[in-house]
Amino acid sequence: MARDHFLETAMPIAFVRTVSESIHNCELTHMDQETIDLDHARSQHATYVDALRLLGCEIQQLPQLDHQPDAVFVEDTAVVVPELAILTNPGAASRRGEVDTVGEALAEFRPVVRLTNDGNLEGGDVLRIENQVHVGCASRTNEAGILELRSHLEPLGYDVITIRHGEALHLKTACTYLGDGVLLLNRNWVDIEDFDELEPLECHPDEPFACNAIRLGDSVLFPEEFIQTRKRIEARGFNVHPVPASELAKAEGGLTCSSIIID
Numbered sequence: 001m002a003r004d005h006f007l008e009t010a011m012p013i014a015f016v017r018t019v020s021e022s023i024h025n026c027e028l029t030h031m032d033q034e035t036i037d038l039d040h041a042r043s044q045h046a047t048y049v050d051a052l053r054l055l056g057c058e059i060q061q062l063p064q065l066d067h068q069p070d071a072v073f074v075e076d077t078a079v080v081v082p083e084l085a086i087l088t089n090p091g092a093a094s095r096r097g098e099v100d101t102v103g104e105a106l107a108e109f110r111p112v113v114r115l116t117n118d119g120n121l122e123g124g125d126v127l128r129i130e131n132q133v134h135v136g137c138a139s140r141t142n143e144a145g146i147l148e149l150r151s152h153l154e155p156l157g158y159d160v161i162t163i164r165h166g167e168a169l170h171l172k173t174a175c176t177y178l179g180d181g182v183l184l185l186n187r188n189w190v191d192i193e194d195f196d197e198l199e200p201l202e203c204h205p206d207e208p209f210a211c212n213a214i215r216l217g218d219s220v221l222f223p224e225e226f227i228q229t230r231k232r233i234e235a236r237g238f239n240v241h242p243v244p245a246s247e248l249a250k251a252e253g254g255l256t257c258s259s260i261i262i263d
């Protein structure tokens with residue numbers, strides 16, 4: 001389908017969704033249940049959305065889905081490249097009802113395809129660096145899901161590379177790309193040798209969950225709670241824009257999880 005059927009974007013668009021009333025029933029894999037304060041979570045989320053706007057994104061609000069506990073974590077529902085939006089089949093069955101509304105929103109901007117239920121894949125497992133698409137294979141994403149993703153992306157010129165990431169929920173819990181050739185990572189969960197020619201920047205050992213950051217323009221959006229790792233990122237020459245992220249962290253969510261950003 002010709003690209004001019006779709007809306008052109010002058011600035012990045014961030015798709016976001018309000019924290020659901022039922023967030024306390026969220027999926028938990030590696031963490032014990034803690035009380036999540038809905039108002040606090042929504043207030044931190046609003047600060048996050050303001051920061052995305054400040055750093056140059058146009059914001060598109062997805063419909064609120066109060067009966068879907070994890071619906072704020074929109075990242076997991078789609079993988080978007082300039083040519084295509086691929087809706088996922090989340091490994092967590094409770095999350096599959098989040099996908100339709102994301103597809104409807106993305107359809108204005110990209111041709112949309114949908115993974116079948118032959119395999120599982122969640123967007124938090126997908127780290128794209130230009131034409132290299134690294135995909136974590138663990139509890140939420142399996143070989144069949146990766147195979148199907150590859151069948152959509154390889155014809156478009158992307159390399160799809162499978163990565164094992166140990167105990168982390170998603171690949172992007174274990175590492176994210178800061179830009180300028182630098183990968184922020186937790187070496188206990190991911191091996192720098194799996195990423196061609198990237199410079200490793202390790203999180204502080206006391207902050208194992210401090211590897212989920214978003215590069216936007218000249219800034220790195222980063223959880224304000226992780227002071228030691230922030231110092232390392234700044235010492236490497238990056239400008240850090242801190243935002244509070246502690247409440248949704250109790251639901252095993254990081255910063256990338258709460259948006260789908262398309263250029």
Ligand code: CIR
Pocket residue numbers: 026027028029070073075076092095123124125169170173251252253254256257
């Ligand atoms: C889940 O377990 O599915 C949610 N409680 C957290 C999802 C976080 N998403 C992400 O890392 N991309």
